[in-house]
Amino acid sequence: MNTPVKEGINDPAIFKVVFMAGGPGSGKSFIVKSLGLTAMGFKVINSDDAFEYLLAKRGLSKKMPDSEVIPRDAARARAKELTGKKKELAFTGRLGLVIDGTGDDYDKIAKMKAELEKYGYETAMVFVNTSDEESARRNEKRERSVPERIRSRIWKSVQANLGKFQKLFGSRFYIIDNEIPGKPVGVNTVSGKIRGWASKEANNPAANAWKKEQRKILGLEHVSFSRVKKILRS
Numbered sequence: 001m002n003t004p005v006k007e008g009i010n011d012p013a014i015f016k017v018v019f020m021a022g023g024p025g026s027g028k029s030f031i032v033k034s035l036g037l038t039a040m041g042f043k044v045i046n047s048d049d050a051f052e053y054l055l056a057k058r059g060l061s062k063k064m065p066d067s068e069v070i071p072r073d074a075a076r077a078r079a080k081e082l083t084g085k086k087k088e089l090a091f092t093g094r095l096g097l098v099i100d101g102t103g104d105d106y107d108k109i110a111k112m113k114a115e116l117e118k119y120g121y122e123t124a125m126v127f128v129n130t131s132d133e134e135s136a137r138r139n140e141k142r143e144r145s146v147p148e149r150i151r152s153r154i155w156k157s158v159q160a161n162l163g164k165f166q167k168l169f170g171s172r173f174y175i176i177d178n179e180i181p182g183k184p185v186g187v188n189t190v191s192g193k194i195r196g197w198a199s200k201e202a203n204n205p206a207a208n209a210w211k212k213e214q215r216k217i218l219g220l221e222h223v224s225f226s227r228v229k230k231i232l233r234s
Contacts, residue, residue: 013041013096015202017121018194019113021103021165022128023155024146025138027178028100031128034184035191037098040198043090046100051079052144062144094120094210096198103127104157106164113168120207124172124197125165126190130179132156138181172197 018037020028032044052062054075060068090097097116103109103125113123130138132155139151146154166173174193177185201207 013198014094015096015120015122015207016042016198017097017099017113017116017123018042019103019109019123019125019169020098020100020128021109021125021158021161022178023102023104023130023132023135023158024151025135025142026128026130027138027181027184028128031126031176031178031184031187032098032100034187035126035194037194040096040195042096042098042198043086044098044100045083045087045090046098050082051076054079055144064144064146066147091119094207097121102154102158103161103165104154106161109165110168118206120202120204120210122172122197122202122204123169124194125169125174126194127162127165127173127175128178128184129162129175130177134179 020032022028022031029046032038038044054060055062055072058071058075060072060075064072087097099109099112101109117123132152135155136148136151139145139148145151162175174186174190176187176190179185
């Protein structure tokens with residue numbers, strides 16, 4: 001790295017990542033907004049926005065019919081590619097991340113968590129819970145829905161992973177009950193805990209090494225990292 005990444009240095013949530021989990025229709029995007037994560041400095045990494053844009057651009061239905069599976073898979077692959085580039089840019093500055101996925105693949109999230117922690121990130125998870133019936137009802141009403149057989153399979157897989165996620169993330173595993181539309185339970189409490197955590201500087205060997213490197217590049221290797229942030233903001 002030859003140049004300092006000022007966006008990362010100045011971001012209040014650097015070296016923090018929040019994984020979102022919840023079945024189809026659980027309202028994860030709504031909960032991300034309700035928690036105020038972007039205002040805390042987190043960058044949302046979610047391929048859904050790019051995917052929906054590409055579906056519209058390519059004239060494909062958001063109802064996911066079987067007849068469009070080939071072009072839809074191509075759009076999904078492109079959306080994941082674009083999202084991957086966004087994640088890479090955010091990671092370069094060690095920006096705070098929100099990884100917005102369903103959570104049906106435990107091994108994938110566990111691997112990603114371990115990889116990010118190798119680079120100094122601290123991790124948390126917000127599990128957005130809804131009943132199977134409510135998930136099905138919302139999925140049916142959504143503009144972009146998935147076939148019921150797929151929705152049911154994903155919902156069951158996510159629920160089966162709940163206990164494993166709780167063990168994996170420990171004290172930074174949070175559950176929000178979003179069964180009643182517009183009235184999620186636990187948002188204020190979880191938001192406060194994440195805000196307090198995000199405002200504290202990560203203190204581990206990998207994070208400290210990166211911060212030291214940034215100070216050296218800026219010619220401020222003998223200045224504390226918090227002071228460097230203040231200097232760059234002035």
